[in-house]
Amino acid sequence: MLSNELVIVMFAVLLILLGFLVFYLSTQIKNIKNIKGDETGVLMEWLKEMKGSVDKSSDVLEKQLSQQRGTLDEQMKGHREAMNAQTKLIWERLDASQDVIRTVQKQLGGIQEFGNDMKDLSNVLKSPKLRGGLGEQFLYEILESFLPHDHFKTQYKFRDGAVCDAVVFTEKGIIPIDSKFPMENFAAMLKADAQNERDRLKKVFIGDVKKKIEEIATKYILPEEGTTHQAIMYIPSENVYYELIVNTPEIESYAKEKNVV
Secondary structure (H helix, E strand, O other): OHHHHHHHHHHHHHHHHHHHHHHHHHHHHHHHHOOOOHHHHHHHHHHHHHHHHHHHHHHHHHHHHHHHHHHHHHHHHHHHHHHHHHHHHHHHHHHHHHHHHHHHHHHHHHHHHHHHHHHHHHHHHHOHHHHHHHHHHHHHHHHHHHOOHHHEEEEEEOOOOOEEEEEEEEOOEEEEEEEOOOOHHHHHHHHOOOHHHHHHHHHHHHHHHHHHHHHHHHHHOOHHHOEOOOEEEEOOOHHHHHHHHHHOHHHHHHHHHOOEO
């Protein structure tokens, strides 16, 4: 672009010089007309030829200068269009980046909210009463998902006033189901660093589970009130259930003795 501008400047300078030359020749022709003599005629003709040649050169230069200006205008137009396109692309990318940032901020907000919910849930699980209520709710949702409403009843009350979390009505009798969430000593066992401390807490945890099994067998297996000879202990925690079934075979044996599944 700079070379084109330089050419245009040079053409303009030459055009100005030719203009001065034409003006000078015209002046000389006028002066010679006032002089008489044979030499003046020859000189007059030579000056006229020079003026004509200069006029033609001036026309050519002016035409070339016009062409160069047109070329420069086209180039400038192309550069402007390219710059506009690039600017538009940059703004589009900035807009897209802002959308991504807003999306990420929204997701981070959701993660933070989820973290707060998990913290609230953790606080709930620390309370035995609230933890028990949560386990009962899980049990109710499972029953509602798989059984018609007239095939089960929640908060079933026996004649002695004992209330079972739920019962299922079958042809062979009523099956009591009670939710148990023995978490305190189990959680402490998982957090213990020393092996002897873990062993001690596991024994306490096993004792807690056996008490729950004994409670269900004593309070809810009541054939005289139409129950079957077996009851179900529902454990809402997968970790606790896995520990009992896989790593604590004595619990399974004890539960069978008490007719608790």
